[in-house]
């Protein structure tokens with residue numbers, strides 16, 4: 001398995017634990033103000049990192065070249081910036097970090113789509 005696939009899957013598992021812990025904590029405290037942060041930790045952290053890791057595992061050609069490493073770095077570094085930015089935005093009405101993080105997440109997703117399209121559309125196998 002490529003380093004990118006395992007790195008994505010390891011991060012996904014970490015986000016799963018953090019996201020579930022936060023969900024349980026919110027429920028116990030009856031404090032749901034930061035529910036969007038929990039939602040994004042689970043959906044961008046666990047689900048999206050996990051799916052990207054599985055895609056890189058299923059199609060190892062995706063990991064070839066410099067583009068995949070850039071894609072991983074941009075997406076994996078922007079995601080926690082975005083999540084921390086959501087905390088600042090909801091808790092302190094400071095949206096600038098969330099905006100910066102979300103642009104990075106979007107760029108990482110765009111690169112992922114380009115890499116996937118290149119491999120999937122070029123793949124003539126069944």
Ligand code: HEM
Nearest residue numbers: 019020021023024026027032035036038039042043046047
């Ligand atoms: C131990 C497991 C989990 C617990 C205890 C939990 C708990 C919660 C709680 C208490 C809320 C707030 C509900 C409200 O505002 O009324 C919430 C919202 C949410 N959860 Fe979870 N959750 C868990 C797992 C997950 C998972 C695995 C996902 C997705 C993969 C997820 C995605 C969401 C989303 C999208 C929201 C809505 C966020 C929003 O309102 O902006 N949760 N969860």
